[in-house]
Amino acid sequence: MQKPKLLIFDVNETLLDLSSMKESINKALDHEFAFSQWFAFMLQYSLVDTVTSNYHDFGTIGKAAMQMTQEKLSRSIPDSKVQELLSMIKSLPPHPDVKPGLEKLKDAGYRMITLTNSTHEVVTQQMKSAGLTGYFDELMSIESTRKYKPHPDTYQYALQKAGVKPGEAMLIAAHGWDITGALQAGLQAAFINREGQVLYPLATRPQFNEKMLTPITEKLTAL
Incomplete structure (x- = not known):
């Protein structure tokens, strides 16, 4: 090579x-696969934006993916908690x-x-x-x-x-x-x-x- x-x-x-973020998201949504579902949604819909010639920044897609995850898992957490969880990615x-x-x-x-x-x-x-x-x-x-x-x-x-x-x-x-x-x-x-x-x-x-x-x-x- x-x-x-x-x-x-x-x-x-x-x-x-990302293990600390994974643990926090799973705990907040009380589901062992919450983080995995959120991350999968985020990747999936970033590609949806790309193939449909659309664009939202990754943070915006991440927030939308969190909303979708809550709906899919029949969970609900306050917007302030969502922001706290998503901000973890910066540190x-x-x-x-x-x-x-x-x-x-x-x-x-x-x-x-x-x-x-x-x-x-x-x-x-x-x-x-x-x-x-x-x-x-x-x-x-x-x-x-x-x-x-x-x-x-x-x-x-x-x-x-x-x-x-x-x-x-x-x-x-x-x-x-x-x-x-x-x-x-x-x-x-x-x-x-x-x-x-x-x-x-x-x-x-x-x-x-x-x-x-x-x-x-x-x-x-x-x-």
Whole structure:
């Protein structure tokens, strides 16, 4: 495989640990699958916006998805509680393997950016809160394209802005749909197999498939 010139990181679940948010949403709605349903709705309707040439920012879709989740589960919580729960996404901790992995990649000279479905304002707050800002050359969002991952244009936007060809970049993500999108766009990909995450069986396999970032880091620094 070709050594990538650019590493593109997804943010939510890939770098940041959503377990505290999951626990809080499940507790507030008194349902063990409330968070999973909310997150699925959020991803589903971000894609609905994209394929219907519409756009709402990810936070707005997240709020609508919470309303849908309450309706689906026959639950009801105050708007103030909804806002409290959704605001948690701005101050999530990094997974334990993230800082050691990023440190080693930075020391090895890798150029690294983020590419997230969240707005630029939110990813900036997230990275500052998690203490990860200094590892990245740029914090990118799909906001400029108004098309959500895994639309090909989102990856092309990042490549063009970074000045690299598709095969010279690698997406690192914990979502099978994101990995699929990147591979279809011609990028290399590394899947972090976080708990509950799986690859799409009908898609091309990524170059790396590991349970944490650190083994991927070791392989990349050996290239």
